[in-house]
Amino acid sequence: MKSIHRIYCLITALVLVVGVGFSQDARAQLVVDVVSGQNDPLPIAVTDFVGSETDATIGANIAEVVAADLERSGLFDPINRAAFIQSAADIGLFPRFGDWRTINAQALVTGLVEREADGRLKVSFRLWDTFSEEQVDGFVYTGGEDIWRRIAHKIADAIYERLTGEGGYFDSRIVYIAESGTASARVKRLAIMDQDGANHQFLTDGEHLVLTPRFSPTSQEITFMAYFNNKPRVYLLDIDTGRREVLGDFPGMTFAPRFSPDGRKVIMSLSVDGNTDIYVMDLPTRSIVQLTSDGAIDTSPSYSPDGNFVTFSSDRGGKQQIYVMRSNGTDAQRITFNEGTYSTPVWSPRGDLIAFTKQHQGTFYIGVMNTDGSGERLIAEGYLAEGPTWAPNGRVIMFYRETPVGTQNLAQLYTIDLTGFNERLVPTPLDGSDPAWSPLIP
Amino acid sequence: MRFKLLSIFAAAVLVAACESTPDATDGSAGDGDVMVEEIIVEEINPLSTQYVREVLGDHVLFGLNSSVINAQAQGTIKRWAEWMNAYGQIVVIIEGHADERGTREYNLALGERRATAVKNFMISMGVDASRIATISFGKERPIVEGHTEAAWAQNRRGVLVLG
Incomplete structure (x- = not known):
């Protein structure tokens, strides 16, 4: 795995020179409100990163990826570069802030693409507050030319973190099921892509039915369910080597497999004689512990980020509801009591919320609620919508939705802010379902 | 033994064939003659997929979110059990399926529950458990495409497949 070395904050001396002539009030503007989710996005200018003749293209590409990431978050409004007054090349060490205020850019991103002696990229960026006329942030990243997109995502993450106060999520990947063919003979393939849809690749050939992939929090591994040899079982796949077991x-x-937060266990459902209970396997020892043992369908288990609790769905009360138990299987408590059925609970990586699927009067909903079941909020709906998965910052949710087209279904991936705003289609080459968001790439 | 096991459908074909026989001619028809050919009933191999589908009936249906074997399904499963008791070499797989109106993982469990309900009913009719495997496809393999209650009802099913 290639790594990017985040080096250090650039040129602190500059900060001492600037920051004149504007009040504290003006400076306070450069904060993005993420609480309500419905404020106007922050106008931001992302200039092409400057470089030598050969690196200028990379610089322009990086700027494009950064702007696209920020735009998709719904919290930023990148300004059309045709409106820029000052050219990127002309900015040098210090922007003409008036030029950027004139086009209503509250924040400005500038950057430089250089080369290390060994040929690796050295990409620096600076984030400026155009009203306080200060550099707000600046970092240098080095890495191979082939990972310029990751550098761009890391820059977008740094900008997002600095201006929203939330963790970033752009340098991450999605594993999902790519679908094709008619409903009765659907072909499903495991596929992986960057969070923005780039670097898409198929991991299986579609010969066998595959479902519900999930990322390891600690390694380049996926756990998923597949019908290899007509035996529906949970598998582990090493993404880099392709080794499967x-x-x-x-x-x-x-x-219904899912990793524990420390990556050492896989929790899953096992059906024996028609009855489905939840089990957990310790990966290093392969020892298995049964966690539930009733006559109901207990499935879709998901750990709390501290590993102390497991949320799951069960129809032990007559119809599917969501429960929380200790991770040793004791003290199961039902947490959903509203109308409808509840399933696919997924604990937020921040630990504060559980995302779920709800069915009520013929409609499917994606929702979030507190971990005790209070504060239910439905954020998306559809003919069929299910399978929520959290972005690494616990702020954005991806899910899939099936929309009827004649006798068929169009299956597509969407992201939405947990406030219910900014729903976006995630473009995929084929139909898509069962998305799972990776942690931030280390 | 074999004829006893034929369903009403197969018996009806036999009757039609018998009625045709008296009209058969030598087949050397000239102008103005009516040519009649005998309908030959092909014997369906009782160990074949065709037999399962056309004579026994290859599936039973379930209610919404239910794995209860209703009266109609009982009739079908009884035929399956008698057939398996008659042909000891047969092994089968019971597939459990669900309609599209549920979440994926729950439907996998529901399909397994349905397949097992069918299996248990066959065991109660004297079929050895070792001859019946089960597999659930959840909502992954609908037989009828579409988004109507009629389509969903056909997709909530248990299917007998030769092992």
């Missing part, structure tokens, strides 16, 4: 030698179907 079945998890455990169970007498019946295993499914």
